[in-house]
Amino acid sequence: MASEAKKKSGFLETVKTIVYALLIAGIFRSLFFQPFWIPSGSMKETLLIGDFLFVNKMAYGYSYASCPSIRIASLGINIDAKNICSVFDGDNARLWGSEPERGDVVVFRHPVTGLDFIKRVIGLPGDRIQMRRGVLHINGEPVELEDAGVFEEVYGPQGPQGSRPRCENGPVGTGGLCVKSRQIETLPNGRSHPILNIAMQGTDNTGVYTVPEGHYFFMGDNRDNSTDSRVPQAARGVGFVPFENLIGRADRIMFSSAGRSMFSFWTWRGDRFFKGVE
CATH class of the missing domain: 1.20.5 (Single alpha-helices involved in coiled-coils or other helix-helix interfaces)
Structure with a gap:
């Protein structure tokens, strides 16, 4: 007994x-910190598919979006952050809130689907944003651009989804060299980052977007392969993102896997350990 x-x-x-x-x-x-694994190529070359990072949730204060969503498809579990922290939802405000800076790389909740997205802050409240022939204009002025060669990668399936990159020199066969034009874009506050271009398309020529108060305009660095604020929510895009939907700022990559799983340590990229996100 x-x-x-x-x-x-x-x-x-x-x-x-x-x-x-x-x-x-x-x-x-x-x-404090939320783990995030990059699933798509919309932020290349700043972030690659398979980058694993922690999102700083203290950077912008707290809202309902700070609560985790619990989604385990294999078990049929889908508990949204709004269900957990609904008491904080609805006023587009934050506790100990601090506004993001233009150029920050931010994880946020999609205003319609509730899924986590990661993009770069381009437009602040009140800004007028427009794309003209692939050049970003902020409040009527073009941003500074500097040609910076090309971005190269091997054409083939990437990450757990097995997605294949788009190439400026396409079509490219599996194992071939996939190339995109690369430029350095400098925003009005002096923040610089690389952007990639593939071809002239609809999102390279847009109307003027006037960012509402309490909202932000986001874009991916891989400009021709990013669903972002240039696409309205009615067309399954991101549109304007409310302040309360921000989750946190991406500051540093912990490690990066070039394979189908982040646990495949033999595929980890040796040059991306503790790499800062610019």
Whole structure:
């Protein structure tokens, strides 16, 4: 009997330890840093498919979006952040809020689907944003652009989704060299970052977007392969993103996997450990 009681007590202690660990991890994830694995190529070359980073949730304060969504498709679990923290939803405000700077790379909740996206802040409240022949214009002025050669990668399936890159020199066969034009774009506040271009398309020539108060305009660095604020929500794009939908700022890549899984350590990219996100 004593042995059975001891086993039962040991089992309960193990369960309690696991529960406490999960609670601590949940609190840490909700308040401080959220892990994020880059699933698409919309932010190349700043972020590559397979980059693993932690999002700084303290950068912009807290809102309902700071709560994690729990989605496990294999188990049929889909618990949205709004269901967990609905009390904080609806006023487009944040606790200890701090506004993002133009050029920040930010993870945010899609205003319609609720899925996590990562893009660069281009337009602040009140800004007028327009694309003219592939050149970004902010408040009527073109941004500074400097040609910077080409971005090269091997054409083939990338990441767990097996997506293939678009190429300026396409069509390219599997294993061939996929090339995109590369430029350095400098925003009005002096922040610079690389952008990639593939071909002239609809999102390279747009009307003027006037960013509403309390909202932000986001774009991907891989300009011709990014669904972002240039595409309205009615057309399954991002549109303008409310302040309360920001989750946090991407500051540093921890490691990067070029394979189908982030656990395939033999595919980790040696030049991206603890790499800062510019």
